[in-house]
Amino acid sequence: MKATGIVRRIDDLGRVVVPKEIRKTLRIREGDPLEIFTDREGKIILKKYSPVGELGANAAILAESIARTLGCTVCITDLDQVVAASGAGSRELKGQYISEELEHMIQERKQRTAKIGEKHYVQAVQGMGEFCLETICPIISGGDVTGAVLLLEKEEKKNPELDEKMAQGAADFLGRQMG
Template identity: 55%
Template sequence: MKATGIVRRIDDLGRVVIPKEIRRTLRIKEGTPLEIFTDKEGEVILKKYSPIGELSVFAKEYAESLAQTTGMIACITDHDQVVAASGQGSRELMGKAISKELDRVITEREMKCYHTGERKILPLVENQKESSSELIVQPIICSGDAIGSVALVGKSAGERFGNSEQMLVKTAAGFLGRQMEQ
């Protein structure tokens, strides 16, 4: 574990404040769910909770199925990283931190399509080089909360996403959201 040199006291209600610097680095904001663990040495461990992470094996299989069906890269993310990715070129996305722009799309809870040559481009992950592919993103909604996204990356230059790709991504996000509710 990394020592920060910051010491905080527990208040009379058992609360402790996580320093702003740590919250910013780990992208923890108000309302972010945290898991609490203890270990044998008596350490208390806080970990960002990822509901999509609980479905990681299932999400991987779903991404593989989407990639096979469409011939594109399929990604499933939570609010922090790419949880599952499949398709040609997906290895460079797997496990990487999502971009702030993608996190904003997830928070807005609305499907977005980005086309080659448009001025406004959406990087999937942080520090992603210029994307030359079409992209479609659908947030995953579970119990009213936006918890992640399903994205398809691909299409040849000049081709646009059609209704069938939009429906596939929407169906995948809806299905994953309902799986989380169970």
């Protein structure tokens, strides 16, 4: 655990303000759910809650199955980072923060397929390498956007509809697992 040197007092309602610098660094926004943990030494640990992250093992298995079936790179994200990845280059992607452009695209709740150079193509993760085609499908659970399924292709496909259907099916499956 890393000390910040910041001290806050608890107010009369039992609240503590998480400093703006920490919220910004950890991408914690107003309304974000936080998990609260305690240990035997009296420490209280706040962790940003990720419903997609709770599906960790299942999300990883699903990503691996799709990557093997389609021969592409698959990423499953929450609204902050890649929680599961499989396929070429996936080691570098897992755990990376998603770009603001991808986050905005996910929030729009629309599935998109785009080729590199097109208007809707986004760099999903900084340093993700060159993928010429990407399919992005938001994961929706209980009416809330919780993340996305990304299919990333190194080679252009003549018929990307299969990728779109696979991403849609995976996003639907994950959304139902959380609901």
